Amino acid sequence: MTDVAIIGAGPAGLQAALTLGRMHRSVVVLDAGRYRNDRADAMHNLIGHDGQTPAAFRAAARAELARYDSVRFVAAEVGEVTGAAGGFRLSTGEGDHVASRVILATGMRDTLPDIPGIEAAFGSSVAHCPFCHGHEFAGRSVALIGPGPFLEHMSALMAPIASALVAFPRGGALDEGAARRLALRGTEIEPAPVLSARGDAEGIDLALEGGGSRRFGGALVQLATEPAAPHAARLGVERSELGAVLVDPFGRSSVPGVYAAGDVAQQRSMPAPMWAVWSAIATGAAAATGALQDIVAAEAAALERAVPA
Ligand SMILES: Cc1cc2nc3c(=O)[nH]c(=O)nc-3n(C[C@H](O)[C@H](O)[C@H](O)COP(=O)(O)OP(=O)(O)OC[C@H]3O[C@@H](n4cnc5c(N)ncnc54)[C@H](O)[C@@H]3O)c2cc1C
Structure with a gap:
């Protein structure tokens, strides 16, 4: 039986595979080939990789992992995950995989306005x-x-970066307090709804209701985000309001043998999941370490049973 099945080969799953591969534990990484940041021109805020394309980052990680004999990649969509710690069965169109532990690194998916x-x-x-x-x-x-809370948050973060900020409220009018706080930060409020957009290399044109249009150097939009895969819900692990798997610092979910890392995981102590590559890498390593600790503990218990003192 494989020690650990990792579902997902984004930064979280790749790092988890590296940690376990370096400890000579058998790992199968199952990957449906959909990555959250695939549409980005470049990846940022990751030291040593700032400005790299997501595809180049994954290719470099795969090249590193090729050095570890116990790590195997399978390009497949995982359907059902059944079983319990010590024996999970993961079904795919290419056949089933059996593993002692499962790390969910399946990420989130976004819907744009x-x-x-x-x-x-x-x-x-x-x-x-x-x-x-x-x-x-x-x-x-x-x-x-x-919506208002997004506009206020972005206005505060972008104020030192942008030359000018213009807020386009969606999903209801701004309340007086929000409008005042935006104005205090120098953010203009444009009440005309955006009908369509046309982006190019230098910026974006927004066509507005009423016939006008405005040009910007860029736009920040709020996304609707949900888990990219159904396994956490089906396995019955405890989840946050956003559907993220609630985990301890070693990625352990509420179901023994099931761990989570990356965007689909949320530390119980945090108010929200950290959706970033640095966090996916850190939590991937943590979940792999948690799984390894639990495997080692189970092995020790089995040895004690086999050879009682
Ligand atoms: C447009 C955009 C740009 C971004 N830019 C940045 C940035 O510059 N810097 C930054 O830090 N963060 C950025 N992010 C956030 C970043 O993409 C995520 O934090 C990161 O990808 C999370 O990694 P992950 O491994 O958890 O998930 P993902 O990278 O999304 O990987 C999920 C993995 O799960 C697999 N999977 C899902 N379901 C199944 C299934 N049923 N069976 C098998 N495999 C499955 C997928 O194939 C994939 O391998 C950006 C996000 C977006 C949307």
Whole structure:
């Protein structure tokens, strides 16, 4: 039986595989080939890799993992996961895999605001996270598109970076307090809804209700985000409101033998999941370490049973 099955080969799953491979534990990494940041021109806020494309990052990780004989990759979508610690069965169209422990590193998926043209520009002139792509809009005017709390948060983070900020409220009018706080930070409020967008290498044109249009150096939009895979829900692990798996510092979920890492995991002590590559890498290593600790403990118990003192 394989020691650990890792579902997902984004940064979290790749790092978990490295940690376990270096400890000579058998690992199968199952990958459906869909990565959350695949649409991004480049990856940022990861020391040593700032500006690298997500595909180049994954390729470098795979090349490193090829040095570890106990790590195996399978390109397959995992359907059902059944069983319990010591014997999980993962079904795929290419056959089943049996593993003692399972790490869920399946990530989240996003839905963009329903504005024609936004999807095509997402990852270049449209972004959602200032930590990832705010600096790329430095010195430019930036449109903020979303509900009040998002607009206020982005306005605060982007104020030192952008040359000007314009808020486009969606999902209801702004209350007086929010409008005042945006104004205090110098963020203009544009009440005309955005009808469509057209992005290019230098920025984005927004067509507005009423016939006008405005040009910006970039736009930040709020996404709707949900788990990319159903396994956590089906396994009955405890989850947050957003559907993230609640884990301890070693990635352990509420179900023994099931661990989670990356975007799909949330530390119980944190108010929200940390959706970033640095966090996916850190929690991937932590979940692999947790799984290894539990395997070692189970081995010790089995040895004691086999050879009683
Ligand atoms: C446009 C965009 C740009 C971003 N830019 C940055 C950035 O610059 N810097 C940064 O730190 N963060 C960035 N992020 C966030 C970053 O993408 C995530 O934090 C990171 O990818 C999380 O890694 P992960 O391994 O948890 O998930 P992912 O990278 O999403 O990987 C999920 C893995 O699970 C697999 N999977 C899912 N379901 C199944 C299944 N049923 N069977 C088998 N495999 C399955 C997928 O194939 C994939 O291998 C960005 C996000 C977006 C949307």
